[in-house]
Amino acid sequence: MAVADKESAKLKFIDFLEGKNLRLTSQRQAIIDTVFSTEEHFTAEQLLDWSREKDQSVSRATVYRTLPLLTESGLLQQMDLGKDYTYYDPNYCDHPHHSHIICQDCDKIVEFDDEKLEKMEEEISQKMGFSLKTQKLQISATCDQLKKLGACKNKDC
Amino acid sequence: MAVADKESAKLKFIDFLEGKNLRLTSQRQAIIDTVFSTEEHFTAEQLLDWSREKDQSVSRATVYRTLPLLTESGLLQQMDLGKDYTYYDPNYCDHPHHSHIICQDCDKIVEFDDEKLEKMEEEISQKMGFSLKTQKLQISATCDQLKKLGACKNKDC
DNA sequence: GTGGGTGCAAAGTGTTTGCAAGTGT
DNA sequence: ACACTTGCAAACACTTTGCACCCAC
Numbered sequence: 294m295a296v297a298d299k300e301s302a303k304l305k306f307i308d309f310l311e312g313k314n315l316r317l318t319s320q321r322q323a324i325i326d327t328v329f330s331t332e333e334h335f336t337a338e339q340l341l342d343w344s345r346e347k348d349q350s351v352s353r354a355t356v357y358r359t360l361p362l363l364t365e366s367g368l369l370q371q372m373d374l375g376k377d378y379t380y381y382d383p384n385y386c387d388h389p390h391h392s393h394i395i396c397q398d399c400d401k402i403v404e405f406d407d408e409k410l411e412k413m414e415e416e417i418s419q420k421m422g423f424s425l426k427t428q429k430l431q432i433s434a435t436c437d438q439l440k441k442l443g444a445c446k447n448k449d450c
Numbered sequence: 451m452a453v454a455d456k457e458s459a460k461l462k463f464i465d466f467l468e469g470k471n472l473r474l475t476s477q478r479q480a481i482i483d484t485v486f487s488t489e490e491h492f493t494a495e496q497l498l499d500w501s502r503e504k505d506q507s508v509s510r511a512t513v514y515r516t517l518p519l520l521t522e523s524g525l526l527q528q529m530d531l532g533k534d535y536t537y538y539d540p541n542y543c544d545h546p547h548h549s550h551i552i553c554q555d556c557d558k559i560v561e562f563d564d565e566k567l568e569k570m571e572e573e574i575s576q577k578m579g580f581s582l583k584t585q586k587l588q589i590s591a592t593c594d595q596l597k598k599l600g601a602c603k604n605k606d607c
Numbered sequence: 608g609t610g611g612g613t614g615c616a617a618a619g620t621g622t623t624t625g626c627a628a629g630t631g632t
Numbered sequence: 633a634c635a636c637t638t639g640c641a642a643a644c645a646c647t648t649t650g651c652a653c654c655c656a657c
Contacts, residue, residue, distance in 0.1 A: 316656050318612060337647080352614045357647060373530030377646075394580055407574055413567055414589060421562060423551055423591035430587045432571060434580035473631055473636060494622080509639045514622060535621070 299329045302368050302386040309366040320355045323348035328369060328383050334402060336378040374431075392430035398439050456486045459525050459543035466523040477512045480505035485526060485540050491559060493535040531588075549587035555596050 327343045344351040363369035372380040390411050394403045418425040463482055484500045501508040520526035529537040547568050551560045575582040
């Protein structure tokens with residue numbers, strides 16, 4: 294889904310590179326092809342593995358050097374999950390304001406958009422004298438299905 | 451403010467230790483005295499410095515070994531601000547559900563509680579098949595005052 | 608041709624841990 | 633006494649960086 298959006302995100306990033314006089318090398322190609330062909334959250338190491346499948350010559354250093362460019366361009370967002378690794382979320386081009394529910398039972402991460410919630414956050418910010426720019430909401434929760442049925446539909450992931 | 455609450459938090463933690471057959475050493479004393487005498491967010495290194503003012507014998511290792519106990523007991527919460535260090539928030543005993551506004555202009559962190567927001571988050575979770583357990587909301591924002599007056603009341607911190 | 612880009616390996620840095628000695632109960 | 637604790641320093645693990653060579657423009 295949203296394949297066209299992913300494609301346009303790729304083009305946006307290439308524009309971003311041009312605007313900064315940065316070059317589109319084959320390694321960067323492989324990395325951004327990877328980033329914009331998944332909706333999963335991933336770590337730097339996973340991105341390295343996946344990118345190497347497309348281009349063996351991609352190195353860890355280049356991945357680490359490209360990630361800041363991707364976040365700076367706003368097409369990728371860092372996610373701190375309290376784990377050792379930093380995770381990256383490629384879904385901000387489609388849904389810039391989405392939030393996350395993290396299942397304590399199976400570690401699955403579910404995304405959602407909610408306009409009313411967003412509006413309320415903006416109102417609260419205003420009331421406190423600020424203008425909301427970005428927002429990160431992580432809800433940690435348990436799975437209702439697991440409690441009722443003894444099994445979680447996500448458990449097998 | 452809420453000095454009594456801070457005091458009771460300290461007692462709660464001592465109970466927590468007893469319940470796990472863990473000892474109240476002088477080093478742990480110094481550390482929890484420090485934690486429960488501030489409302490500031492702090493890093494492990496800051497906690498070490500402050501604790502050493504009370505008890506020179508506190509070591510970095512003990513701080514790092516005590517922090518997980520404090521978070522496990524629910525009296526302290528880890529905060530990932532995307533910076534290099536992990537920050538800790540000692541205000542969860544008083545306000546277990548509070549959220550943060552982080553000012554992009556001065557890096558100041560403001561806390562707030564909002565019952566309606568909390569309720570909405572619970573509703574959303576339910577709708578998606580989950581039961582909300584904990585929640586972390588970070589709003590990144592700019593200071594209105596700075597824009598209007600050219601100065602931010604927090605700027606000098 | 609030139610300035611940015613790359614891989615490699617070494618360095619950096621917050622955090623964790625093994626160990627021998629210390630201490631609360 | 634016994635088990636839990638501690639400080640120290642070494643070990644870890646993710647990330648960053650210096651350098652010499654390379655390549656996109």
